[in-house]
Amino acid sequence: MGKLLICDNVTKRFGGLVAVNRVSVEVSRGELLGLIGPNGSGKTTLVNLISGVLAPDEGRVLFEGRDITKLKPHERVALGISRIFQGMRVYPYLPVYYNVELSARSVFKDAKLARSKTIWALTTTKLLAETLELPANLTPYKIKMVELARALVTNPKLVLLDEPFAGLSPEEVSEVIEIVRKLNGNGLTFIIVEHKLRYLMKIVGRVVVLNEGRKIFDGAPSEAVNNEEVSRVYFGVV
Amino acid sequence: MSKLVFAKPSKIKKVRKLLPSLAVVAIYLALPIMGLSGFWIDVLTRVNIFLLITLSLDLYSGTTLYLNLGVPFTVGASAYAIALLNRYLGIPVEYAILPSAAISAVLSFAIFIPSLRVRGAYFSILSLLLPIILAGLVTSQPFSLYLGGEGGISYPPLFFSYARTLPARERLFFLSASYFYISAAVAIVAYVICYKVAYSDFGFMMRSIGQDELLAEASGIDTFRVKLVGFTASSFLSAVAGALYAAMRPPVTADVFIPANTLVPSLTAVILGGMGTVVGPAIANHLTLITYEVLWGVLGRWRIILYMCLLIVLVLLRPQGFVFYLYLRLKRAVSTKISRLFEGA
Numbered sequence: 001m002g003k004l005l006i007c008d009n010v011t012k013r014f015g016g017l018v019a020v021n022r023v024s025v026e027v028s029r030g031e032l033l034g035l036i037g038p039n040g041s042g043k044t045t046l047v048n049l050i051s052g053v054l055a056p057d058e059g060r061v062l063f064e065g066r067d068i069t070k071l072k073p074h075e076r077v078a079l080g081i082s083r084i085f086q087g088m089r090v091y092p093y094l095p096v097y098y099n100v101e102l103s104a105r106s107v108f109k110d111a112k113l114a115r116s117k118t119i120w121a122l123t124t125t126k127l128l129a130e131t132l133e134l135p136a137n138l139t140p141y142k143i144k145m146v147e148l149a150r151a152l153v154t155n156p157k158l159v160l161l162d163e164p165f166a167g168l169s170p171e172e173v174s175e176v177i178e179i180v181r182k183l184n185g186n187g188l189t190f191i192i193v194e195h196k197l198r199y200l201m202k203i204v205g206r207v208v209v210l211n212e213g214r215k216i217f218d219g220a221p222s223e224a225v226n227n228e229e230v231s232r233v234y235f236g237v238v
Numbered sequence: 239m240s241k242l243v244f245a246k247p248s249k250i251k252k253v254r255k256l257l258p259s260l261a262v263v264a265i266y267l268a269l270p271i272m273g274l275s276g277f278w279i280d281v282l283t284r285v286n287i288f289l290l291i292t293l294s295l296d297l298y299s300g301t302t303l304y305l306n307l308g309v310p311f312t313v314g315a316s317a318y319a320i321a322l323l324n325r326y327l328g329i330p331v332e333y334a335i336l337p338s339a340a341i342s343a344v345l346s347f348a349i350f351i352p353s354l355r356v357r358g359a360y361f362s363i364l365s366l367l368l369p370i371i372l373a374g375l376v377t378s379q380p381f382s383l384y385l386g387g388e389g390g391i392s393y394p395p396l397f398f399s400y401a402r403t404l405p406a407r408e409r410l411f412f413l414s415a416s417y418f419y420i421s422a423a424v425a426i427v428a429y430v431i432c433y434k435v436a437y438s439d440f441g442f443m444m445r446s447i448g449q450d451e452l453l454a455e456a457s458g459i460d461t462f463r464v465k466l467v468g469f470t471a472s473s474f475l476s477a478v479a480g481a482l483y484a485a486m487r488p489p490v491t492a493d494v495f496i497p498a499n500t501l502v503p504s505l506t507a508v509i510l511g512g513m514g515t516v517v518g519p520a521i522a523n524h525l526t527l528i529t530y531e532v533l534w535g536v537l538g539r540w541r542i543i544l545y546m547c548l549l550i551v552l553v554l555l556r557p558q559g560f561v562f563y564l565y566l567r568l569k570r571a572v573s574t575k576i577s578r579l580f581e582g583a
């Protein structure tokens with residue numbers, strides 16, 4: 001069976017800075033992949049290249065064997081790639097319901113289907129009691145849930161989570177992990193970006209480590225801890 | 239609770255809620271036959287046509303927050319299309335209104351496509367330049383020879399050939415009243431459509447672009463298509479306004495391209511009314527423009543200065559959505575009154 005996602009030697013430059021430098025990553029269906037690295041190592045840029053927010057200067061992105069390098073973000077969402085942004089990113093003046101439903105509606109032309117998908121996503125993220133609230137009245141955890149619901153509502157095959165635990169309490173982190181695990185158990189593929197290894201160690205099957213735009217490690221989390229270069233990069237950070 | 243989103247209010251409740259608004263509209267429509275002077279009928283006709291521009295601005299700029307300063311271009315293009323179709327092809331204005339609006343909407347669409355692709359201020363800047371360029375073209379050689387120059391282009395106005403057959407006394411009233419009812423009918427239809435669209439999924443997609451375009455794009459919304467459709471629909475409304483106005487009030491001159499004439503009043507109404515609310519800007523449109531005419535009797539030429547000072551105050555105080563807020567309060571007050579009446583019965 002072919003890989004779900006292949007990043008083939010992708011490079012992204014900002015002026016003289018090479019934010020992502022000839023990175024190749026392959027992701028299989030059903031994987032739970034950790035993407036880690038210090039601040040500024042290129043994690044978010046790589047997520048942007050996969051979701052189509054940025055176009056690579058070199059290299060290709062393949063999804064289900066198809067070259068999607070030239071596709072726009074919304075086209076990639078329709079193919080099954082969803083993402084949530086680093087930090088809190090929702091429509092501030094739209095109620096929770098519309099924050100989620102608009103994405104469903106743009107992928108499923110059938111309004112009824114979009115609505116039932118929205119209710120499913122709001123149920124999965126336990127947001128049914130907040131459908132009419134504005135994001136300003138929600139806790140950071142609930143806002144994360146809105147973002148997650150928005151990412152799930154389009155029937156994705158691959159979900160990219162950019163630092164989803166930032167700003168959450170340890171209990172809330174475990175709840176997010178719980179939901180991710182459950183969805184992953186049903187076959188949904190995840191790439192979870194984290195600054196620190198700690199949270200990911202126990203949940204991901206594999207980690208990719210970036211440093212200064214380069215991939216320096218790709219393998220089991222337990223091996224990553226023992227890897228010399230990873231330890232050097234993470235000295236005092238892990 | 240979630241139920242609230244999905245529960246549909248019963249038809250009777252809906253009608254009962256609409257009653258006060260329908261009553262206001264009915265009284266408004268009865269004004270010409272209740273003996274309103276010709277001068278004021280003409281004023282209301284102009285205010286009705288301005289409502290189309292206000293709705294056009296609110297529908298696109300009020301939701302996407304892409305400020306379309308090119309409205310005078312769209313209004314002017316359809317006004318000139320009316321005049322030119324009449325002058326060079328001999329098409330009577332009655333038949334030229336819809337084609338002219340379509341021509342202007344297509345022209346606006348074609349010119350603004352490139353700027354819709356880009357995020358941010360580029361669109362507003364381009365839209366600001368176009369009306370200025372066109373106003374220059376119309377009044378300078380060699381184009382002025384074909385486009386009427388400073389004096390504009392004149393032609394028989396809407397229904398004039400029929401009105402000529404009427405006795406002189408009835409003629410003016412017929413023209414005033416028919417213009418009023420046509421403008422009011424178009425305004426009401428446009429209002430209902432705009433309201434429906436602004437609060438539909440498509441309308442909320444436009445709002446999502448205004449609130450976070452990158453998020454909208456990255457979460458599945460084809461933002462370019464939404465902007466394109468929204469902009470074209472909005473342009474068509476402005477274009478209808480230009481065509482109707484030109485059909486009723488020849489000659490067409492370069493004045494239509496001047497933002498102070500065709501953009502500032504509507505922009506004020508949208509800001510004062512509450513961007514993207516449709517109801518607020520529509521009420522504010524009528525309130526501000528009718529007040530402006532009343533001021534003519536009181537202040538004469540000073541009214542424009544007062545108006546501009548008022549604008550400055552508005553900008554400083556930023557009463558975003560002031561009229562919408564008043565409308566909601568009034569609606570609540572009226573509906574509690576009405577429901578008490580029904581309870582008493």
Ligand SMILES: Nc1ncnc2c1ncn2[C@@H]1O[C@H](COP(=O)(O)OP(=O)(O)O)[C@@H](O)[C@H]1O
Nearest residue numbers: 014017019037038039040041042043044045046
């Ligand atoms: N849009 C941009 N323009 C210029 N530089 C950028 C841009 N986005 C990211 N960078 C730079 O690229 C590098 C990688 O950033 P990023 O991918 O956000 O890192 P990470 O997510 O791992 O913290 C950083 O040095 C950052 O400053």
Ligand SMILES: [Mg+2]
Nearest residue numbers: 043044045086
């Ligand atoms: Mg980052």
